[in-house]
Amino acid sequence: MSADTMTKPIVLKGRKVVGGVAEGEALVTRETISGWGGVHAMTGTIIESRHELKGQSFADKILVFPGAKGSSGWSAVFHTARLAGAAPRAMVFNQMTTKAALGAVVMRIPTVTGLDRDPLDIIETGDFVRVDGDAGTVEIWKAR
């Protein structure tokens, strides 16, 4: 399914964290994500006890989340996920932290933050999303 053949998208505007363009299926959580001790780098699976995405992988998804938390090993775990082929295609998050910024940089994936509307209110898991890091935009085609 190509985005071009679908109806007009919802467009959110924010700012670039890392440039580039990627599109794919959204994986959305309202819970912050821990890197070290919270993610299995080889598969991109969330392993944190009690996390709402526990057991799900962000590999090849557009990861939409409030922000990063936990250990300073965040960037190294997400960096390793990139090497293992388990990184997300792009990221959209709300709260800027050194963990999330450095993680996005070393994963080298389009990433946007500071959007004009809360992406967690608009994007649901399964929606088709295109992230344009350079333009700082997120386009959303609702799955339903």
Added chain:
Amino acid sequence: MVGLTGEERDMLEGKQGAAVQKAMELLVRYADALGAERFVETNNVAGVPGSSHAWLKDYYKEDGGDYRAVFSRFDLDSDEVVDVPRMNAYSCHLQGGMDPTLWSEQGMTREAFDNFASDEQETAAHGVQILKTCTPYIAGNVPVMGEHCAWMESSAVVFCNSVIGARTNTEGRESTSAAMLTKRIPDWGFHRPEYRKGQHKIDVQLPIDDVFDWGMLGYFTGEAVQEEIPVLDGPITRASLIRHKHFGAAAASSGGVEMYHMVGITPEAPTLDAAFGTNTPRNTFVYDAKERRRIYEMLNAVGDSSAVDYVMLGCPHYSIEQIAYAAHLIEGRKVSANSALWVFTSRAVKATADANGYTKILRDAGALLMTDTCSAISQAMPKGTRVAAFDSAKQVHYLPAIMGIEGWYGTTEECIDAACTAKWEGKLQ
């Protein structure tokens, strides 16, 4: 793009060599991602430069599969391999993967040890101090108030900002390795005075006067404020390095606290007003006897069986005062045949423990004093561990989740008793 000084531009253009250039390129990408307008100079960097397990070396096999390849490709996120000179900043290596002499007891293979030893030789050869601890501030690296640092390790970051009044964000492996070469880190977040003011108030309504209670209050605080800055006010007494160490580690585990203020105790909080500056507290959280009980029960929710087969002390790494106390508690007693006691510290502190005879007292009792790592970092526990006990809220938060075991939180006295009886009898007093 982030503003650069003449020297920073020279670094970016390669005038200080290829490795410094690659490091600066990474830091510019990072500063731009953050939205930082400039860099600050730092001469105090704590990270884990170039250390890697076999998987990473194997991944970079075509680049040579060695320290140089890992440092270039992973630490500096460079597409090409460069020669890595001695580090320019005063730099130290934080905790690592195993004890340098008790690795076999920790279940490590000879092959893994050889890899560890070879990384350590390279680390030392590049001028990085081998502190091998999560507590650099009690192993020879004590910043001063206002000093710009670039540190990893959440429990050390929160100590550095809150207790010392030095300035660091929670840096990552790549940013610290790059800072070791460039002596630069983005001027963002905790480097800026306005960012360091309180955002939430914690109203403490009962006396907090020992390390066990400081740890629980820390866990409560992190859960309440998440990544933001709390100001604690109330009858918090007998502040000490150990108590701050356990409070901060707990707050950085249940939430992501990188800085806290305690009114009349921490250096940037002489008064409540000074701690908040121009901020108005967004929330007030009350810590009373009911909340204390709730936190105790939460920390002990991963405990069911009272048959404790492992007691781990030293998260964050024990200070010499804590080792002396543990030795005092166990002298003349024996660790049960059905249990084990491992105590973790830094090499610097262990040298003092050796000189004082504490290492021998622990060993005579059947306990081991280990350095460099801990059970969570190394994923090393005594064989067959099912139920562990801790005097650290941080460790009971992480280890049971990582290793799939049960865990108990209690006082140091309760933990030593559990090691000697193989039975958990902890209670909230």
